[in-house]
Amino acid sequence: MARPKPLSGFPEFLPRERLIELEVLDTLRETFELHGFSNVETRAVEPLSQLSRKGDITKEVYTVSRLHADEHDKSELGLHFDLTVPLARWVLEHAGHLEFPFRRYQIQKVWRGERPQEGRYREFTQADIDIVGRGELAAHHDIEAPLVMLEALEKLHDRIGLPPVLMHVNNRKLSEGFYRGLGVEDTLSVLQIVDKYDKIGADATVELLGSELGLDTDTARRCVALASIHSLDTGFVDQVRALGVSDPLLDEGLSELVTLIEEANRRVPGRIIADLSIARGLDYYTGAVYETQLVGHESMGSISSGGRYDSLASDGKSTYPGVGISLGVTRLIAPLIAAGEFSxxxxxxxxxxxxxxxxxxxxxxxxxxxxxxARGVSCEVAPKADKYGKQIRYADRRGIPYVWFGGPIGEVKDIRSGDQQPADANIWMPSRDDLRPGVHAAE
Amino acid sequence: MARPKPLSGFPEFLPRERLIELEVLDTLRETFELHGFSNVETRAVEPLSQLSRKGDITKEVYTVSRLHADEHDKSELGLHFDLTVPLARWVLEHAGHLEFPFRRYQIQKVWRGERPQEGRYREFTQADIDIVGRGELAAHHDIEAPLVMLEALEKLHDRIGLPPVLMHVNNRKLSEGFYRGLGVEDTLSVLQIVDKYDKIGADATVELLGSELGLDTDTARRCVALASIHSLDTGFVDQVRALGVSDPLLDEGLSELVTLIEEANRRVPGRIIADLSIARGLDYYTGAVYETQLVGHESMGSISSGGRYDSLASDGKSTYPGVGISLGVTRLIAPLIAAGEFSxxxxxxxxxxxxxxxxxxxxxxxxxxxxxxARGVSCEVAPKADKYGKQIRYADRRGIPYVWFGGPIGEVKDIRSGDQQPADANIWMPSRDDLRPGVHAAE
Structure with a gap:
């Protein structure tokens, strides 16, 4: 068999690279569990009918069928393309066994049937946290969810040198209240047009708001002015007020965003910015929205996004509101690994x-x-009774720091320094740094 | 939306059940890494041509296609049904970046397009370890691989009360050498018929060996007699010798099996049995073979199987021999969880x-x-400033042992005993047993 070629869009890591990914996944898990999130895994497949609810994404679904399906087995299944659709289904299915508010984290692969193209992933790992209520869910959870993710990203910054992040946050109530205060009714359409502001600029956005939605120039200019506001502290409030719009929903949104910015600056200083251009196109967000950029790698786009949705799911009896944020693990680390950012x-x-x-x-x-x-030190016994020099090279080629000679009362050599000392296998311990492989920012 | 129904064959766990699975997965990872195995994940899909190489299994493959595939994208993909086929492909693809012998563990979901049926899984987790050489691989690895798996299973026995296991081992060289010594040429066919011995009994097997392969009755009886031999120690050697057959390959197989039994009894006493009926139908095994039963749950079938194969893969220049053993994680724990075996x-x-x-x-x-x-204690802040009684019930319903009252210098209540003590949040630690959820055998 000839040497197989990689499949475009299906990244795979070498063991050394996988160690970096494991360090990231372990840190996420540790942080999420410290905040009381329960781990859940859902099956990889959902009925196609479930997956196609968000119209737009249908085209990216991978369908799954038995190679030799018979007449009785025409179930139409697809691979999940995110972890939110499965969560909604899973919560409805298991609601009777859950306590609400329910906190779950989920770290799994997802699949998208994208056209093969540089930088597009067809299989990638996501890490999601969500807090789901039954009937109601307090607004303070909208602050909690992004703070948990920021804490995880900050740990990764400290531990393995992940570049720092800047989370851009806004609140749908703020924007919608503002548009409402301006007398606009179709606030969602305004939101979707203003979402393009970053790409097409202020003038084009004003024009689009006029031509598509019939907004007069003053109103359109104020919508765009709102989107241009951003501040690392709560200074955004005065800038919004200066636009001379008032509405109770706007006040609610402002107040929620103030609390989020204040709390984030208290817990994870310098990693959050109020950015009123953040809209998150999807129509299910109803409160706080988050997008996160890696400082110095802004071209990667948002590495972690989410927000508040007032109806994750509904079963007729109950509605399940939630707030969540998702980290694109592969999307975040695969380019950094490829660029040699970690050692x-x-x-x-x-x-x-x-x-x-x-x-x-x-x-x-x-x-x-x-x-x-027995004391937690990972070992291999040399595969062959070669000359010692060869056995040392076996270790060296893998970066293994120590070689042991003799029996349980023997000698241990640090092959980096050449230092060799008598040692008892029931007592000797390597230094803390040597015990496990370490991941660091490359020099 | 109505309450969704589970999909047959796609098991999902509740958070409490997932904690059990996580404990199992963590123990496997810990053990494999202590033995120097590197973690690898492969993509979920392989080209269909790869997956259909083992003729028989083709019918169980799930194919994957883009819902809106265009002309240029007719790649035929299927979900992997085990972790061995992907490993073979991955080793060939990445051989230039690996050091051999290469030790890898892989814990991933696999999919089989089975007909929906009670007890059949269409998605399940497997945990595989393999040691792969380039050109050659010493026989002592055939002892190492099953011992690592036995060590992991023994830890699970000690830690969470997994029932003890009994690993049944044989060696292909032993059986093939024996058949050869009897003058039989098509040793694989004999092996495949003798594999049925457990199900159809001695007489029917003898008859089948005669009718299908033309073996005379004496030869057939000795083949069956070989399969009936089993011993917890090395007693099987004398029983084989007593059948009066000699062949160099038989000697080699006997010697390898003796070493395996001796070493296993030394490292993990009482968990292995030489069982010369074990054949493992697949044609790629060439040395040691393993099957593992859970004591008291033999009807589950083998929970962990594997063996030595002299050619995992070959790229024309090099051949890659290997030895591996696979644990069916879902198959092992889902029935035990369902039966309430763990708390x-x-x-x-x-x-x-x-x-x-x-x-x-x-x-x-x-x-x-x-x-x-900050000191590793998992916490939640109560979702609502309810009366204390309600906040305690929030903890109680989830089995959370402690409730904290007041500020950092406050009081902590063990809600099981009712005991409440002054405590400093920068110093206080729960007992070791309370720090994380514990999994135990149910009373």
């Missing part, structure tokens, strides 16, 4: 290679390894 | 609910939670 201290979990003198004493080497493993 | 101390990661006196002091409660989290 890993070694490519394997192994900390110690136990050398083998001769095949007859392999069992002794296995005893040494068992003693070290 | 979990709580359904959420949360250890402490920080009570909220009034919405005005929510920020103080958030400070308490932040202080506790």
């Amino acid at each position: 890993v201290t070694r490519s394997v979990p192994t900390c110690v290679v136990v050398a083998v003198d001769s095949e007859e004493t392999r069992e002794t080497a296995m005893d040494v390894a068992a003693a070290l493993r | 979990v101390t709580r359904s959420v990661p949360t250890c402490v609910v920080v009570a909220v006196d009034s919405e005005e002091t929510r920020e103080t409660a958030m400070d308490v939670a932040a202080a506790l989290r």
Whole structure:
């Protein structure tokens, strides 16, 4: 068989790269669990009818069918393209077994049947947190969800040198209240046009608001002026007030956004900005909305987005409001890994290679390894009773820092320094930094 | 929307059940990494041509296609049905970046387009370890791989009360050498018929060996006699010798099996049995073969199987021999969970609910939670400034053991005992058992 070629859009990592991804996933899990989020996994497939509810995305769905399906098995299934549609279905299905507000995190692959194209992923990992209520969900959760994600991203910044982030936040109530205060009725359409402001500029947006929605120039200019407001602190409030619009929903939105900015600056300073151009095109958001940029890598687009939705799902009896934020794990780290932004201290979990003198004493080497493993030290027994030099090279090629010689009372060599010391396999421990592979920002 | 119904064959866990699965997955990962296995994930899809190489399994493949595929995108893809076919492809694709022998573990979902039927999974998680060589791979790895899996299963026995296992092992060289020593040429066909011995009995097997392969009765009886041999120690050697057959390959197989049994009894006593009826129908095994039963749950079939294969893959220049063993995680735990074999101390990661006196002091409660989290204690701030009784019930319904009252210098109540003590959020720690949800055998 010839050497297989990669499939466009289906990224795969080498072991060394996977160590970086694992470090990211472990940090996410740790943070989410510290905040009381329960892990959930949903099946990879949903009925096509579920997946096509958001009209627009239908074209990107991968359908799944049995190669030899028979007449009785014409169930139409597709691979999930996000973790929100499955969550909505799962919550309805299991609501009777859940306590609300229900906090869940979910880290899974999702699939999109995109046209093959540079930088487009057809399979990628997402990490989502959501807090779902039954009937009601307090507004303070709209502050909590983005703070949890910011905390995770900040840990990644501290631990492995992920570039810092800047989360751009807005509130749908603020924008909708503002438009309403201006006498505009179809606020969603305004939102969707203003969403293009970043790309097409102020004048074109004003024109579009006039030609498409019939807004007069003054009204359109004020809509665009609103979208141009941003501030790292609560200064945005005065700028909004200066536009001379008032509406109770606007006040509610302003107040919620103020609390979010204040709380974020208290908990994770300098990582959030009120940015009233953030609209999030999707129609289900009803309050806070979030988009996150990696500082210095803004061209990557938003790496973590989400918001408040007043109806994740409804089963006739109850409506389930929620707030959530999603991190595009693959989208975030695959380009950084490819660009060599991280270094890993070694490519394997192994900390110690136990050398083998001769095949007859392999069992002794296995005893040494068992003693070290019993205390959490990852070991391999050398695969062959080669000359010591070759066994040391086996370790060196993998970046394994230590080689053990002799029995449980033997000697351990740090192959980086050449330092070799007597050691007891029931006592010896490597330094904390050497115990596990370490991920760091590349120099 | 009406309450959705589960999809047959696609099991999903509730948060409490997922905690059990996570404990299993964490223990597997810990064990595999302690033995120096690197984690790899492969994409969920493979070209259909790859998946259909093992003729027989083709019918169970799920195909994947873009809902709106265009002319240029007629790639034929299917979901992987195991982790061995992807490994073979991945090793060939990335061989230039790997060091051999290469040790990898892989824990992922796999899919099989089975007819919907009780107890058949269409999506399930497998955990595989393999050691892959380039050109050659020493026989001692055939002992290592099953011992690593046994160690993981023994940890699960000790930690969460997974029933003990008994691994049934044989060696293809032993059987094939024996058949060869009897003058049989088509040893694979004998193996495949003898594989039915457990189901159809000795007489029917002898008859089949005669009618299908033309073996004389004495030869057929000795083939069946071989399959009936099993021993917890190395007693099987004398029983084989007593059948009066000799062949160099038989000697090699006997010797390898003796070493495996001896080593396993030394490292994980009482969990292995030489069972010469184990054949593993698949034609690619060439040495040691393993099947594992859960004691008291033998009707589940083998929960962990594998063996030695001399050619996982070949790219013309090099051949890649390997040895591996796979654990059917879902297959193992889903029935045990459904049968109530495990109990979990709580359904959420949360250890402490920080009570909220009034919405005005929510920020103080958030400070308490932040202080506790900084030292690894999972917290939630109560969602509502209800009466304390209601906030305690919020914790109680989730099995959360502690409720915190007041600020960072406050009081913490163990709601199980009712005991309430002054505590400092920068110092206080729960007991080790309470820190994380615990999984145990049900009483």
